[in-house]
Amino acid sequence: MGSVKASIAYIVLASLGDVMATIFGINLFALSGQLLVGLINGSFYALLSLGLAIIFGLLKIINFAQGAMYMLGAFFAWMALNYLGINYWWALILVPLAIGLLAILMERFLVRPIANEDHLYSLLLTFGIALVLQGVFTHVYGSSGLPYQIPAELKGGTRLPFMYLPNYRAWIIVSSLVVCFSTWWVIEKTKLGAYLRAGTENPQLMQGFGINVPLMTTLTFGFGVALAGFAGVLAAPVYSVSPDMGSNILIVVFAIVVIGGMGSIGGAILTGLMMGVVEGLTKFLYPEASTTVIFLFMVIVLLVKPAGLFGKEA
Amino acid sequence: MKINKLYLFLIVVALVAPSLVYPVFLMKLLCFALFACAFNLLLGYVGLLSFGHAAFLGTGGYITGYLMLETGITPELGILAGTVGAGLLGAVYGKLAVKREGIYFAMVTLALAQLAFFFYLQAPFTGGEDGLQGVPRGALFGLIDLADNVAMYYFVLAIFIFGFWVVHRTVHSPFGQILKAIRENEPRAVSLGYNVNDYKWVAFIISSALAGLAGSTKTLVFQLASLTDVHWHMSGEVVLMTLLGGMGTIFGPLVGAGVVISIQNLLSGGELGNYIHIIMGVIFIICVLAFRSGLVGEFQKMMKKNFN
Numbered sequence: 001m002g003s004v005k006a007s008i009a010y011i012v013l014a015s016l017g018d019v020m021a022t023i024f025g026i027n028l029f030a031l032s033g034q035l036l037v038g039l040i041n042g043s044f045y046a047l048l049s050l051g052l053a054i055i056f057g058l059l060k061i062i063n064f065a066q067g068a069m070y071m072l073g074a075f076f077a078w079m080a081l082n083y084l085g086i087n088y089w090w091a092l093i094l095v096p097l098a099i100g101l102l103a104i105l106m107e108r109f110l111v112r113p114i115a116n117e118d119h120l121y122s123l124l125l126t127f128g129i130a131l132v133l134q135g136v137f138t139h140v141y142g143s144s145g146l147p148y149q150i151p152a153e154l155k156g157g158t159r160l161p162f163m164y165l166p167n168y169r170a171w172i173i174v175s176s177l178v179v180c181f182s183t184w185w186v187i188e189k190t191k192l193g194a195y196l197r198a199g200t201e202n203p204q205l206m207q208g209f210g211i212n213v214p215l216m217t218t219l220t221f222g223f224g225v226a227l228a229g230f231a232g233v234l235a236a237p238v239y240s241v242s243p244d245m246g247s248n249i250l251i252v253v254f255a256i257v258v259i260g261g262m263g264s265i266g267g268a269i270l271t272g273l274m275m276g277v278v279e280g281l282t283k284f285l286y287p288e289a290s291t292t293v294i295f296l297f298m299v300i301v302l303l304v305k306p307a308g309l310f311g312k313e314a
Numbered sequence: 315m316k317i318n319k320l321y322l323f324l325i326v327v328a329l330v331a332p333s334l335v336y337p338v339f340l341m342k343l344l345c346f347a348l349f350a351c352a353f354n355l356l357l358g359y360v361g362l363l364s365f366g367h368a369a370f371l372g373t374g375g376y377i378t379g380y381l382m383l384e385t386g387i388t389p390e391l392g393i394l395a396g397t398v399g400a401g402l403l404g405a406v407y408g409k410l411a412v413k414r415e416g417i418y419f420a421m422v423t424l425a426l427a428q429l430a431f432f433f434y435l436q437a438p439f440t441g442g443e444d445g446l447q448g449v450p451r452g453a454l455f456g457l458i459d460l461a462d463n464v465a466m467y468y469f470v471l472a473i474f475i476f477g478f479w480v481v482h483r484t485v486h487s488p489f490g491q492i493l494k495a496i497r498e499n500e501p502r503a504v505s506l507g508y509n510v511n512d513y514k515w516v517a518f519i520i521s522s523a524l525a526g527l528a529g530s531t532k533t534l535v536f537q538l539a540s541l542t543d544v545h546w547h548m549s550g551e552v553v554l555m556t557l558l559g560g561m562g563t564i565f566g567p568l569v570g571a572g573v574v575i576s577i578q579n580l581l582s583g584g585e586l587g588n589y590i591h592i593i594m595g596v597i598f599i600i601c602v603l604a605f606r607s608g609l610v611g612e613f614q615k616m617m618k619k620n621f622n
Contacts, residue, residue, distance in 0.1 A: 062417045114602060119417055120363045121602050124557065127550060128598025135591035251546065255425035258418060288436065295429040299410060302422065306413040 031284050032163040038280015039273070040169055040238070043176035044070075044231050046272030048253045049260065050180055051227035053268035054187070057200040058220045061111070061119050062257075064126035066228045067250025068133040069099055073232020074241040075137060078148050088151040092233050099229030100222040107221040112214075130247070137243040145240030172234050179230060180269045187265050196220065255298040261311020271309060328471055337467040338535065343575050344474040345532040350555040350567030351481045352524035357553075358562030359485055360517050361497035362412075365420045365549050366427025367525050369407065372434060372544030374400040374526030379446035379539035380439055389452040389460060393473070393530040400526020401519055403430070408518030412511045415500075424546060431544045445540030449533055466535065473531050477524050482564060484520060493517055547591075554594060557601050560608025569609050 048066055055063050063069075076095040080086035086094065106129065114121050150168045157166035187193035199206045199216055207213045232246075239245055253272075260271030275294050283290040301308060331340055349371055356362045378396035381387055387395075411422045434440045441447070451460035460466045484490050495503045496510050504510050533539045542548065551574065559570025574594075581590050605612050 062421065110599070110603065117606065120420070121606060123363070123417060123420060124553065125599060125602040127553075128595045128602065131550065131595030131598060132592050133595075135589070135595055139588050139592065247546070251424055251428045254421040255428075258414070258421050258425065291432045292429055295425050295432075298422070298425055299429075302410045302413050 027284075028162050034280040034284040035277060036163065036165070036169060036280070037283070038277045040172050040276070041279055042273040042276015043173050044235060044249065044272075045253055045256050045276050046180050046269045047176050047227050047231040047234075048249065049256050049268045049272045050183060050265065051224040052253065052257055053262045053265055054183070054227075055221055055224035056262045057265075058196065058203075058217050059111070059115070059122075061122040061126070062254075063221075063225065064123055064250070065106075065130040065133065066126075066225065066253070067246030067248075068130040069103065069225050069228040069246070070232040070235070070249065071137065071243060071246030072102075072133060073099055073229035074148070074236040074239075074245065075141070075232075075243075076229070077233040077236045078146055078241045081148070088233075088237070092230070095233045096226040096229040099232075100226030103225030104218055104222040106225075107218050111221070112218075130250075134243050134247060141243065143243055145242035145245075148236040148241055150237040168237060172238065176231070176234060179227070183227070184265050184269060252294055255294050258298050259294075259301045259308060261308025263308070263311045267308075267310025325475075332464050332467045337463040339575075339579060341463075341467055341470045341535045342532070343572055344470050345528050345535060346552075346555065346575055347568045347571040348474050348477045348531070349525055349528035350552055350559070350571045351478055352521045352528060353552045354556045354561055354567040355481050355484060355521045355524070356517060357556055358566070359490060359497060360493045360514055362514060362518070363420045363553070364411070364423040364518075364521075365546070365553070366407070366423035366425075366430075367522070367552050368544050368546065368548035369427035369430035370400040370404055370522040370525035371529035371532070371548060371552075372539070372541075373403050373430065374529030375533035375539040375543050376434060376440055376446065377526075378530035379449045379533045382449045382452060382534070383446060386450075386452075388456050389454055389469075389534055392452070393527065393534070396530030396533070397523050397527040400529065401523030404519045404522025404526075405515075408515045408522065412514040412518065424549065427544070427546065427549055431541070431546070434541060434544050440539075440541075443541065445538055445542075446533075447538055449537040449539065451534050451537065460534070470531055470535060473527065477527055480520070480524060484517075485564070489513070489516075551594070554598055554601075556608075557606075558597060558608055560611035560614075563608070563610040563614065566608050566610040573609070 048070060052063060052066055055061065055066075073095050076098060077088070077091040080091045080095065081088070110125060110129070111122055114125065154168040154171050157164055158170070159165075187196055195206070195211055195216065199211070199213055203213050203217075206216075235245070252275075256271055256275050257268070259275065260267045262268065275297065278297060279290055279293055282293040289296070305311075349367070352370075353364065353367050356364050374396035376396075377399040378392040381395055382389065382392045407423065407426045410426065411419055414422050435442060451466060453459045454465075454469060458465055458469075460469060485493075492503065492508055492513055495506075496508070496513060500510055503513075529539075529543060532543070555570035555574045556567050557570070558573060559568065560566030577593065578590060581593070586593075601608070607615060
């Protein structure tokens with residue numbers, strides 16, 4: 001028995017050694033490249049799952065249209081540039097506002113009337129909205145995708161000792177981290193955030209204290225969706241602007257939400273970033289599995305910790 | 315007694331239908347109606363919204379298509395294999411999915427179905443983007459040639475009636491009563507000593523096997539298994555059919571599938587073909603906002619109000 005164990009240990013060590021050799025010996029450049037791509041994807045995952053988590057906290061619904069709103073963000077940025085001549089920087093501010101406004105209307109006139117029904121209905125409602133939005137943009141712009149230039153200020157890149165870092169990619173990571181963590185800070189550390197958390201726990205009691213909970217709900221929904229719009233504008237220059245960009249990413253984000261659990265805001269952000277990196281690593285080690293690794297990860301989490309990494313047991 | 319007359323009437327209609335309507339359209343309708351019935355077993359009777367049922371439809375289709383193409387077995391065995399395969403996948407997916415409830419359940423099933431989608435996209439035996447084309451229909455039991463559309467129609471009708479009967483039997487069995495109890499009040503079912511997750515799991519397996527049966531049959535009808543069947547759009551479509559027809563009613567999925575397939579057929583030729591997803595989305599929104607009981611559900615309400 002002992003010798004069998006020893007030989008297994010030897011094989012494991014040897015193959016580990018092989019992997020290390022590939023990482024350190026040959027392809028540090030490729031590895032860091034894929035990690036960067038992973039971190040960028042992770043930034044988008046984090047923004048989208050953060051939005052979902054905020055909305056879920058107060059409304060207890062999952063916004064299936066979150067992906068469509070992300071797509072809309074990218075398209076609005078493209079339209080603003082091509083029809084109105086509004087540049088990237090203004091779009092980065094105006095587009096999320098416009099999308100937030102759209103979401104507020106959507107909450108007020110579509111989501112709220114069925115707020116007291118089974119939450120599955122609101123999932124189906126937002127799914128219908130997503131289908132309509134995606135359908136309209138496919139009809140008008142086709143499904144091949146539109147180009148969006150990287151803003152002049154962020155062209156070029158920096159040569160680091162082990163990799164080349166394009167400025168725009170660095171900007172994506174930094175700006176989404178800043179947005180994510182300021183959102184986290186506002187919710188966890190300020191008085192406004194305290195209202196929000198209290199509203200999540202017990203909306204009736206909050207209403208009793210004289211807080212306008214319906215208004216808070218509407219604004220929260222608007223903000224959560226605006227995050228998706230912001231992600232869309234950020235994404236426009238790196239991915240081509242196409243109608244199905246939203247649905248593709250949303251299904252992955254759903255898996256991430258299941259992995260992280262929606263119990264905590266910080267958990268949503270961290271899981272998003274982490275899964276992006278996992279995806280990047282997989283692209284380097286075993287590219288065939290890169291599209292499925294997050295789903296497989298979800299399966300493992302369901303087996304080991306069904307409530308999710310940061311979820312509370314129901 | 316009343317309901318028996320209705321069944322008799324429907325069977326007579328189904329028997330004479332191919333002389334009036336194009337059989338391939340009828341077969342498509344029956345396949346999707348069966349798919350929707352299978353889905354409704356979960357949503358309507360257990361209250362579980364699966365957003366990944368396309369995985370089972372597609373799995374049934376691919377298995378049957380592959381076996382018919384490569385081994386030349388008879389169609390009934392091909393369909394049986396597809397059904398069992400989808401049921402097995404359902405056993406694995408179901409075991410995972412029932413660990414979470416409500417909205418999470420929907421997201422888990424959607425993610426798992428996407429896993430299946432990428433698998434079929436990359437697997438060497440599925441033909442990737444092209445799918446499996448030119449699947450032979452073969453001869454039923456080696457005797458009856460199914461290349462003839464009318465013969466095929468009666469075969470599909472028999473399969474549909476079998477599937478419908480399975481759903482009907484399940485719903486009206488003691489097992490089905492417990493499923494409904496879980497839907498209505500899960501904590502109470504738990505406190506009565508039922509292992510709720512096991513009941514959900516078995517229901518999931520039955521539902522996925524029947525969805526696989528629908529997919530297998532569909533592959534034979536159209537002689538094609540493709541990625542469309544495993545795409546999340548397909549999962550959404552079956553939700554729409556069930557919602558539109560009336561979830562939790564025995565005929566709802568049938569009616570819903572009929573309406574959705576008819577709309578698609580009407581639009582696909584004409585100018586409005588491009589609007590198909592928009593129209594589906596709008597129907598979704600209207601259903602959820604205005605009539606959540608669906609066509610059959612609303613009809614039953616109306617009958618109750620006016621004739622009781």
